[in-house]
Amino acid sequence: MKILVLYWSYTDNTEAVAKTIYDTVKEEGYRCDIFKIEDDLKVDWFSYDLLFVGSPVYEFLPPKSVMKYMQDKFHYYRDEKGYLKPSSPKLKDKFAVVFCTYAGPHTGIHEAIPAIKYVEQFFEHLGFFIIEPITVVGSFRAEKLDGKFGRKKEQWEKMNKFGRLGDITGRPNDNDLSEVKNKTIGIINTIKTLLM
Numbered sequence: 001m002k003i004l005v006l007y008w009s010y011t012d013n014t015e016a017v018a019k020t021i022y023d024t025v026k027e028e029g030y031r032c033d034i035f036k037i038e039d040d041l042k043v044d045w046f047s048y049d050l051l052f053v054g055s056p057v058y059e060f061l062p063p064k065s066v067m068k069y070m071q072d073k074f075h076y077y078r079d080e081k082g083y084l085k086p087s088s089p090k091l092k093d094k095f096a097v098v099f100c101t102y103a104g105p106h107t108g109i110h111e112a113i114p115a116i117k118y119v120e121q122f123f124e125h126l127g128f129f130i131i132e133p134i135t136v137v138g139s140f141r142a143e144k145l146d147g148k149f150g151r152k153k154e155q156w157e158k159m160n161k162f163g164r165l166g167d168i169t170g171r172p173n174d175n176d177l178s179e180v181k182n183k184t185i186g187i188i189n190t191i192k193t194l195l196m
């Protein structure tokens with residue numbers, strides 16, 4: 001089984017999750033590549049059996065650069081390769097897992113769901129089997145975000161402390177990342193049984 005981890009991250013929360021998935025997959029003895037999503041990223045999704053695709057949540061969706069990457073790849077597979085078929089028949093050995101980090105300051109997990117569903121749809125359209133997503137709480141990194149997106153450090157810190165998920169300062173923490181590790185092992189176990 002060949003595995004790919006694709007991710008985008010601005011303040012490094014999603015990167016920490018992506019690297020944990022990558023390290024776990026390698027420890028389990030599988031071949032794995034990891035790439036950060038950029039405009040000119042050329043990696044072929046179809047040369048892997050299992051893809052982990054992750055991003056932060058920005059206004060209930062992935063950030064614009066991630067949406068553009070997904071759309072460009074999808075249009076390439078649809079228009080140049082002819083891979084989009086009516087009814088999207090399932091490919092027997094292609095799997096996708098979407099992961100995200102989110103702060104949930106206003107409505108909690110509900111903020112992450114549209115972002116996850118959005119990314120999953122590209123893969124489901126192309127015939128990938130969609131496995132349960134991995135959601136991880138990721139705090140606003142107030143130092144780095146100070147003055148960005150129209151908010152000061154104190155405002156970001158307040159969102160970390162008084163949101164719907166309680167005090168999320170410093171997350172993802174070691175517990176969060178060890179949960180990611182466990183879930184990654186669980187996903188690999190699931191796929192092994194599906195491939196038997």
Ligand SMILES: Cc1cc2nc3c(=O)[nH]c(=O)nc-3n(C[C@H](O)[C@H](O)[C@H](O)COP(=O)(O)O)c2cc1C
Nearest residue numbers: 009010011012013014056057059060101103104138
């Ligand atoms: C501009 C911006 C918008 C955000 N919007 C949301 C949101 O709508 N819902 C949410 O749950 N988290 C939101 N977040 C929090 C991020 O999703 C969270 O901190 C994430 O872990 C950041 O990932 P990164 O460190 O990989 O960039 C937002 C963060 C920023 C900077």
